[in-house]
Amino acid sequence: MDSRYMLEKSSVGTRVGGTDFNCRAGRSVLRDARVPTVERSGPMPAYTHGPVLYKFVMDASSAADVKSERSSSKGNGLSPGGRILHDMEKTGLGDQKDSGSSGILKRASPTHCPGINGQLPGGFMHLDISNPGKQAELASSFRAAQVQNVPPSERQSLSSSHIPVPRNRKPSGHADKEVMAATVLTSLSTSPLVLYPSSASTVPEPASRAWKEVLSASYSSSTSGNWSWDASDQSVPSTPSPPLSNDTNKSFLLSSQGDDVSEDATESTHFMFEDPIPRKRKNSMKVMFKCLWKNCEKVLSTSSGIQRHIRTVHLGRNNDSDYSDGEEDFYYSEIEVNMDSLTEGLSSLTPTSPTTAGPPPVFPPPLTDVPHSEHINMTGSQSHAPTLLSQSAPSTLCHIRTDHAYQATAPVSIPVGPELAGLDSGNGTGPGTGTGNGISVSWQSPPVIFKGVPGPVTHVRTVSIGEKRQPAANTHTTVNKNHALVTPPAKSTPGTRKPRGEAKKCRKVYGMEKRDMWCTACRWKKACQRFTD
DNA sequence: TGTGCCGGGGG
DNA sequence: CCCCCGGCACA
Structure with missing residues (x-):
């Protein structure tokens, strides 16, 4: 997946609520609506500086509320997030024309529209879903529906900014399902709390907020092939959360604090992860278990869970074996967490970068089965790993780069190695192809030998x-x-x-x-x- | 331009 | 097979 490609694609998304359509008159503002339904409840001021509630109304079973906290947009223009958004837009400008052919997802992009109501770049919410292809058809249908539902006054702006999506895509039930799933995951991944990098814990509020936005955007922009990974990402609760305002914080806590906190996250995680233990959290003090393994900040709510984690992930013992010699006890600590202040607690617990980047089990240095994770990590092009502009770049890599530059580098550098370089060139599944399966596939591909x-x-x-x-x-x-x-x-x-x-x-x-x-x-x-x- | 060597041909 | 050579790619 080429970062530039992603960038281009993401630049043409739908503006949530169609608030800034006028902003890009003459350019394609509404390419297509990839997100089934992102509607903003409540009044729709052209630009809101206060909290805005976005609702994904995709399906009864998948509805998720995403609350985007937008505060103090003014004066925020200098924040990283704001600048990034700005850059994104600029980048998108030049590439608009070649962005229409394939499916990019929908993007609810707060368009930075200087001059309009004094809106500043930093005050928008990004809802990017990069699920090329899969969501395209959905987008089409959605757009149609949207146009019908929009009030006359709004319809005009919509239609004027609307750019037809290629018709060559055929909707299919299967695709819709995938889209739905993707959207559900997206709603999860949009949660700032989950996505927050540890480094942000020490960042001042404004900066951290900007980070949140950027991260949210990058997370939600992952391709369909990476959704599961996004989920797994969230399985690592150790990710420090930014000191959000209480109301916002609470709303997120219940739904997105990692696999040991979040039901949703657990659901989407346990099927692919090693910790299937269902956990419910009450809004009170809670005993948590934190993995002390180097570079692993995993925090689980049960001792058995953390033991299993350590046993399987760090000690390399078979998962199906219940045998425990107690050695795991040395590798985790018990911590008490006040749910109300869970965020801060976690932040303080993770002075170093948390292992949120991808499947935690594989990343810690002691492990040797790195290749498993690499095929996931390599999904995206490594070239854009450290780039914040890769808002719409493959989420997998973005996640890594966000929290663990060193970890991102390792897997990324692999294809560049002498032997592997040869392999990559041979099978045509190089990092840049963005097939969703990178490295591991390459390694297994036989052409090399031939x-x-x-x-x-x-x-x-x-x-x-x-x-x-x-x-x-x-x-x-x-x-x-x-x-x-x-x-x-x-x-x-x-x-x-x-x-x-x-x-x-x-x-x-x-x-x-x-x-x-x-x-x-x-x-x-x-x-x-x-x-x- | 010299070199390495592939592809092909004659015996 | 053995032997040779045209011709190409590369330094």
């Missing part, structure tokens, strides 16, 4: 020929070439010649005068078998 065959095979053939004259040398080369099969050269590309060796060949060593001293291959103008690389 790709290397032509060269080595040739050599082997020649070796057999030359063996008559230079047994020793040939034996040696044979071994080398076989080894090459296992680790093919990074640059070997099917159809092209193998890279010219650096070693001197017979011609150079002996010269034309002593041509009879050349190896057979050299004399025959074949690949030298005596001086191989």
